[in-house]
Amino acid sequence: MPDDLLMPGQRIARGVCRLLRSHDFACLDEVVPKPGLRVDVMALGPKGEIWVVECKSCRADFTSDRKWQGYLDWCDRFFWAVPPDFPVEILPDGAGLILADDYGGEILSQGPETPLAGARRKAVTLKFARLAALRQQGLRDPGL
8 A cells, every 4th residue: 555545553554563573573554353353453473472453543542442451361462562653651451562653663561471272272263374475465366
């Protein structure tokens, strides 16, 4: 998508995905782990770890989000990703923090690790793999 069509949160997500790729994570944006939840970025690490990153472009974007705590059940580690000028003091404790822009980012803190149960990990990993494969197939054969 052309840069001028990206929303602020999508720009942050792109920078997050570039950052996490440099740490050997595979990323997908806009993943629905269950109906009613849509995470901005889900990342699968080289050891099978699953991270969820919620991108917030401004204070209003953060204060209007009522669902973020539901994302905690779908990852080993949860992060906020915000632009450098974001008022980070309003973010709740107990999560990682990434500063990001359109082109990259920096992990400032990782927050706690809360390992997923085996059955949940398998379900999330399978959903991640299928979504990645379906998106790739859609790119290869858009008429499908």
